Amino acid sequence: MSTETKCNPDLVRERAKCTFDVNELINLFYGSEKATKERRHFEDAVLAVKELKDAIPEEYLSHKERYENGVRKATILRDVYRDYKAKHNRDPPPNQITKAVIKDISPFLLHNGMFVPTIAGQGTPEQQAEWLPKAESMQIIGTYAQTELGHGSFIRGLETIATYDPKTEEFVLNNPTLTSFKWWPGGLGSTVNHCVVVAQLYINGKSHGIHPFIAQIRDLDTHKPLPGVKVGEIGPKMGFQTANNGFLGFDNFRIPRKNMLMKNAQVLKDGTFVKGINEKLTYGTMVMVRVGIVGDCSFYAALAATIAVRYSAVRHQSHIKASEPEAQILDYLTQQHKLFIAVASSHVYRNAYLWMEKMYTNVMKELSQDKQDNLPELHATACCLKAVCSRDAGSLVEECRLACGGHGYMASSNLPLTYGVTIAAVTYEGERTVLLLQTARYLMKAWMAALKGKVLSPSVSYLLNSLKESKKPWQNTPEGIVKGFQHVSFGKVKAAYETIQKYMKQGKDYEDAWNLASVQLVKASEAHSRAILCEVSWEAVCSSSASPNLSRVLQQLAQLYLTYWTLETSGDLLLYSNITKDDLIILRDKYEELLVAIRPNAVGLVDGFDLRDEILNSTLGSYDGRVYERLMEEALKSPLNQETVNSSFHKYLKPMMEKAKL
Ligand SMILES: CC/C=C\C/C=C\C/C=C\C/C=C\C/C=C\C/C=C/C(=O)SCCNC(=O)CCNC(=O)[C@H](O)C(C)(C)COP(=O)(O)OP(=O)(O)OC[C@H]1O[C@@H](n2cnc3c(N)ncnc32)[C@H](O)[C@@H]1OP(=O)(O)O
Ligand SMILES: Cc1cc2nc3c(=O)[nH]c(=O)nc-3n(C[C@H](O)[C@H](O)[C@H](O)COP(=O)(O)OP(=O)(O)OC[C@H]3O[C@@H](n4cnc5c(N)ncnc54)[C@H](O)[C@@H]3O)c2cc1C
Numbered sequence: 001m002s003t004e005t006k007c008n009p010d011l012v013r014e015r016a017k018c019t020f021d022v023n024e025l026i027n028l029f030y031g032s033e034k035a036t037k038e039r040r041h042f043e044d045a046v047l048a049v050k051e052l053k054d055a056i057p058e059e060y061l062s063h064k065e066r067y068e069n070g071v072r073k074a075t076i077l078r079d080v081y082r083d084y085k086a087k088h089n090r091d092p093p094p095n096q097i098t099k100a101v102i103k104d105i106s107p108f109l110l111h112n113g114m115f116v117p118t119i120a121g122q123g124t125p126e127q128q129a130e131w132l133p134k135a136e137s138m139q140i141i142g143t144y145a146q147t148e149l150g151h152g153s154f155i156r157g158l159e160t161i162a163t164y165d166p167k168t169e170e171f172v173l174n175n176p177t178l179t180s181f182k183w184w185p186g187g188l189g190s191t192v193n194h195c196v197v198v199a200q201l202y203i204n205g206k207s208h209g210i211h212p213f214i215a216q217i218r219d220l221d222t223h224k225p226l227p228g229v230k231v232g233e234i235g236p237k238m239g240f241q242t243a244n245n246g247f248l249g250f251d252n253f254r255i256p257r258k259n260m261l262m263k264n265a266q267v268l269k270d271g272t273f274v275k276g277i278n279e280k281l282t283y284g285t286m287v288m289v290r291v292g293i294v295g296d297c298s299f300y301a302a303l304a305a306t307i308a309v310r311y312s313a314v315r316h317q318s319h320i321k322a323s324e325p326e327a328q329i330l331d332y333l334t335q336q337h338k339l340f341i342a343v344a345s346s347h348v349y350r351n352a353y354l355w356m357e358k359m360y361t362n363v364m365k366e367l368s369q370d371k372q373d374n375l376p377e378l379h380a381t382a383c384c385l386k387a388v389c390s391r392d393a394g395s396l397v398e399e400c401r402l403a404c405g406g407h408g409y410m411a412s413s414n415l416p417l418t419y420g421v422t423i424a425a426v427t428y429e430g431e432r433t434v435l436l437l438q439t440a441r442y443l444m445k446a447w448m449a450a451l452k453g454k455v456l457s458p459s460v461s462y463l464l465n466s467l468k469e470s471k472k473p474w475q476n477t478p479e480g481i482v483k484g485f486q487h488v489s490f491g492k493v494k495a496a497y498e499t500i501q502k503y504m505k506q507g508k509d510y511e512d513a514w515n516l517a518s519v520q521l522v523k524a525s526e527a528h529s530r531a532i533l534c535e536v537s538w539e540a541v542c543s544s545s546a547s548p549n550l551s552r553v554l555q556q557l558a559q560l561y562l563t564y565w566t567l568e569t570s571g572d573l574l575l576y577s578n579i580t581k582d583d584l585i586i587l588r589d590k591y592e593e594l595l596v597a598i599r600p601n602a603v604g605l606v607d608g609f610d611l612r613d614e615i616l617n618s619t620l621g622s623y624d625g626r627v628y629e630r631l632m633e634e635a636l637k638s639p640l641n642q643e644t645v646n647s648s649f650h651k652y653l654k655p656m657m658e659k660a661k662l
Contacts, residue, residue: 008625010328011603014313018604020550025608028546029350036610038093046080046097047614056637058103059411063236066104070242071191073101074108078138096299100614104417105243108141110186113292115142118196118285122212122261130258131214135194140220142194143187144285145248150179153434155283158210160199160250162260166271169257171213173199173228173250181230181249184428188246189233193218195248196261203271209279212261217248228253239420278372280379287379289429290386291356297393298349300422302609304415305342307621308400309606311407312339314625330602336595338403341564342396343598343605344557348533349389351540356385377457380442381532383435386425388529391432394423404620407627412634414618433522440521443493443528444500459532466490474578476586478538478555481562484577485531488569491576492524527572534562553601556594563591 007015015022027033046052052073058066077098084092098106106112119131134140151157159180162171175181182188185195197215201208217229225231230249237245260267264276276282312330320327329335363378401408401415408415426432446460456464466487474480496517503513514521541558544551566573566587573579598605613622619630640646 006624006626008314008627010313011310011623011625014600014603015607017600018607019601020553020604021547022604022607024547024550025605026610028544028550029347029608030610035093039095040610042084042092042095043097043100043612045084046077046101047612049076049080051076052101054103056639057412057634058242060637060639063241066241067107067190067244070102070104070107070244074106077101077106078108082137096611096615099303100612100617102242103414103617105186105240105421107187107191107242107244109243110143110188111135111138111141111192113289114144114285115192115194115196117288118144118212118261119214121284121288122196122263122282124262127214127258127261127263140194140216141187141192142196142214143185143192143246144198145182145185145188145195146198147182147184148179149181149183149247150177152184153431155198155210158198158200160197161202162197162199162211162213163202164204164257164267164271165254166269168254169269170254171201171257171260173197173213173215173253173255175249175251181247183234183247184245185248186240186243186245188231188248189244190246191244193220193223197248197250201260201265201267201273203267203273208265208273211265211282213255214259214261215250215253215255226253237420239417239424277370278375280375281367283379286429287382288360290382290435291353291360293386293425293429294349294356294382294389295353296425297389297422298346298353300418301342301346301349301393301396302606303611303616304397304400304418304422305339305346306606306609306611307413307415307616307618308339308403308408309343309602310622310625311404311413311620311627313603314627315405330599333592333595335403336599336602338399340557340560340595340598340602342400343602344561344564345392345396346609347541347554347557348537348561349393351537352385352389352533355536355540356382374457376442376445377459380439381459383430384439384525384529385532386429387432387435387439388526388533390422390425394419394426397422407620407631410619410631410634412619412631414616414621436522436525437518439525439528440496440518443524444497444521447493447497460528462486462531462535463490463493472578474580474583476583476590478559478562481566482531482534482538484566484573484579485527485534487577488572488575489524489527489531492520492527492572496520496524527569530565530569534565537561553598553605556598557605560591560594560598563587563594567591 027036030036030039054069058069061069081092116132116135119128119135123131135142146155146158148158148160150159159175159177160182161174161176163174164171182197188195194214194216196212198210198212201211216226217231218225228251230251232247234245234247257267257269264281265279266274268274309330312335313328315329316326317329318326320331359378359381363374366374397415397419401419404413404415407413411417443460446456446463449456450463450467467490470487474484499517499520500513503516504510508516537558541554544554546554567584570584616622619634620627622630635641
């Protein structure tokens with residue numbers, strides 16, 4: 001980090017006000033002092049590589065140049081990872097330094113994030129032994145090719161076909177229609193030579209559902225598409241410009257039998273199909289990534305909050321009191337209302353991610369012992385938390401951007417790109433509504449079990465408690481609010497269930513009744529997610545090992561989250577809990593008190609995310625607060641400022657002006 005001496009004086013004053021030890025917060029957020037040291041050490045190593053620095057901002061490059069620069073940097077970054085591993089005999093610590101290097105999304109994201117994990121998770125030990133060493137060492141580069149032009153959400157409807165030919169012991173891959181073309185996979189456009197292709201398996205004319213296959217699609221030497229492969233890039237998007245998303249179609253393309261990932265289902269040489277213990281295990285990589293996305297949401301909320309809070313401490317505009325100098329915009333309560341929820345939410349998502357990661361690890365361990373009982377809970381929880389955290393994080397990033405006024409609209413603030421990247425997570429890895437409806441299926445089953453007095457899984461056991469406690473008075477405490485959100489979820493689950501029953505009594509079948517109740521079902525899932533986020537995050541701060549000074553501030557943040565959402569969803573609470581109008585007025589006042597209490601620590605709290613200037617990549621958010629200098633320095637990098645008079649003056653403007661004189 002930069003030294004205090006060069007800092008903007010407002011930021012120096014802000015840091016002096018901080019009531020807790022920022023380093024303690026950093027160590028707590030990232031796990032330990034050792035984890036912080038190792039992460040920073042690795043980040044230093046990456047940033048020391050001169051070739052990773054960009055000569056001009058990415059925005060001035062063409063689509064093609066941006067991609068090529070992305071690949072160039074991704075390969076150098078990969079070397080740094082390899083060298084670290086060789087030297088330390090372990091992978092680098094979790095870090096976000098890719099953001100400092102690639103800025104947008106790495107063309108290798110899908111290789112590391114889904115191709116390798118799918119081989120590890122869906123391959124037999126022999127298949128892992130064949131492909132993992134090559135993939136991990138980047139001798140082959142791959143992606144996860146599932147979505148098609150015609151189908152993304154409903155994957156049982158995928159149209160890519162893998163027909164088994166027992167004579168040659170091969171699968172024949174085909175994309176018979178335009179809508180069957182793979183569309184979206186990252187890296188597919190021009191980067192990868194392999195992919196996991198998810199396709200409908202046919203044996204002797206019989207369909208056996210979707211399965212993952214490994215296909216080599218480009219020649220390893222020439223990188224030309226192999227015969228029978230049509231592949232390309234899908235073009236510019238809202239973000240993800242360097243992710244190199246692509247399309248792919250096969251025409252009678254043959255792969256050996258051993259290329260079907262067979263940890264779950266298998267196809268024997270003679271074409272016998274052997275079912276796996278649970279066909280949904282084929283969807284395993286998606287579950288893992290959904291868990292990871294909750295962690296990503298914490299990062300993006302932290303990044304946007306750091307930029308907007310630091311900028312708001314530096315920016316002065318208007319007066320609170322006419323007799324006083326222009327105020328720091330951070331002193332306006334409305335600004336605090338916009339920003340502090342992003343700071344608080346980042347902590348909430350982080351705690352939810354750690355909680356989900358534990359659940360994921362436990363279920364994976366159980367699955368390795370053929371125990372599947374907790375898989376439905378994992379799937380349902382990963383679906384709804386991914387859906388709710390990504391949508392909220394997108395909104396928070398946008399709010400932070402708007403809170404920076406005009407300068408937030410500048411690409412150099414890094415807030416527009418951050419929004420484009422964050423909001424993509426609402427769609428990828430399962431569209432929000434579709435995932436919330438998956439959770440709703442689980443909630444309906446849980447509700448039916450609750451009605452029968454059965455024991456429920458931990459994440460939904462509150463449904464039983466709420467059934468018993470519905471008469472208890474509201475309590476204006478964090479624990480009381482958590483219970484309140486559980487009551488809302490309980491009320492919405494019950495109402496959605498009763499709506500389905502109502503339609504069925506009117507003669508509708510279950511599917512139509514489900515569709516007619518689906519707005520309520522989605523809202524029930526959202527309420528369930530909010531109840532989990534509130535409970536998990538409050539428990540995490542209460543059980544944290546933080547010092548009293550830090551603990552006080554972390555509790556304020558967690559309470560801010562609880563109170564913010566109580567006020568945002570007061571209608572639901574009035575409908576489904578015993579909260580009163582007077583309680584809401586008390587909580588409104590409490591919320592405003594929390595904003596005021598957090599205000600002196602705002603800069604310390606975002607410093608506690610420990611995001612380097614290179615990761616923030618923002619004229620508005622750097623540690624030293626040289627906002628105006630940086631805005632001007634970045635503007636001067638515009639190619640239009642490299643010449644005093646642009647040729648368009650002579651070509652178009654002057655002739656127009658002269659014509660106008662005639
Ligand atoms: C610990 C982790 C740590 C770190 C993680 C590391 C990295 C992550 C971080 C970074 C991310 C890397 C890359 C991301 C960036 C961009 C890449 C984007 C990639 C993609 O988008 S890939 C494509 C993703 N596509 C989807 O998500 C498709 C969504 N659709 C579906 O998943 C299914 O179609 C759907 C909606 C679940 C329905 O499936 P289906 O029709 O087959 O089922 P039903 O609705 O009939 O339900 C039947 C039954 O099955 C249960 N079930 C469904 N899915 C699962 C599952 N995954 N696991 C377990 N069970 C499942 C369902 O609940 C039903 O049960 P029931 O009958 O009710 O008992
Ligand atoms: C940036 C980005 C990167 C991606 N990377 C990859 C990748 O690497 N590999 C890959 O395979 N895919 C990738 N995808 C694809 C992504 O997984 C899909 O776009 C996503 O799963 C949504 O599917 P869809 O596009 O078919 O949306 P649709 O399902 O067509 O959604 C459109 C609308 O229909 C609604 N809808 C659909 N079904 C239902 C239903 N059953 N009930 C109620 N409403 C419904 C949705 O709620 C939504 O409002 C990526 C997408 C993006 C945006």
